[in-house]
Amino acid sequence: MDQTLYFILLLIALCSVSECVQRQYHFIKEKKTWTEAQRYCRENYTDLATADNMNDMNEINNAIKLKQDKNTDQAWIGLQWTGREKWQWSSGEPALYLNWATGQPGASGEECAMMRNGQWHDERCSKFLTFICRSSNNTNTGLVFVNQTKNWRDAQSYCRQNHIDLVSVRNQNENQQLEKIMNDSHISDDVWIGLFRDSWQWSDQSNSSFRFWHPTEPSSAGVENCTGLKQDYYGTWNDLSCTSLKSFVCYEDKLILIKENLTWSEALRYCRQNHVDLVSVHSEEIQRRVMNVVKRASTAAVWLGLHNYCIMNMWLWVNGEMVCYHNWAPGNGTTENCNLEKRKGAVQSGGDQHWISRPESDKLNFICSRN
Incomplete structure (x- = not known):
């Protein structure tokens, strides 16, 4: 077998989604109000705890158990009621296109x-x-109809565990595509899509749609406007008065935006000297974290640890892993002419925040991974 082909097949065989924990959680036993806890976390770590999924909740609960005493009943996390209801997609994207029926x-x-x-x-x-999931397995539509009945939260969990997420519908073309799939598959029943609304916002302003309320909560939104973990109920959430004195959980982000304008090689050197490496994005979960981080960038695009490996005519991460999950903008991520200037991968800091190919001599902000 040709050596190059053998190497490509080996990479494909090793291609898997890396479930990297992108936050490190710290349980603080001091009793503070929610606002005091928020200030403490921002001064000493990144912010009050945010959770994207049950993996994060397990990490939070483990952090509490390491330092827990018998008097710890509840602990603050970073979710707060704003009073402003908004519709958003399960993926964290804002709902800019809406197609409501009359009334x-x-x-x-x-x-x-x-x-x-x-x-x-x-x-x-x-x-x-x-319900309908977004999937990376169906190359024709990227959509999978799941002929099981579940409530919306369980449908969301199923899609995230087995595919990518509940379907997002961002424009009229996508809505028509979804309608066609339902008609072609003779789906006459109502189906969940990934749209939901609530008035709760994370302290770090992230778009995480994950919620883990106790079945009877939240019970007094508008009066009890902050969120604590109920340690006697598997870490489910409870709305509480923000002035209550509670222990709390902070998080330290493992992704850090560097607002210096450097070439890709200079950014790589900076990250390896000061942190660990330029960031690799192996999953939708990490992409959501990247999307939250790049909002604060001062350049239109931000370097990732993504480079075109010309000998193999393929894109790789700086740690040598193949690009399994991808989020390329249309027309990007294809084969590059290696006779021209070398190309590297960046993520847009605005718009759809897709990945784009840029000359490595461009000077951009960049994201390092740390810890």
């Missing part, structure tokens, strides 16, 4: 969205419906 959205308490005959309706998140 929708309707009743209060119907906080999740489903699709019926090509139009959207709000519904109670506890209702059991079939």
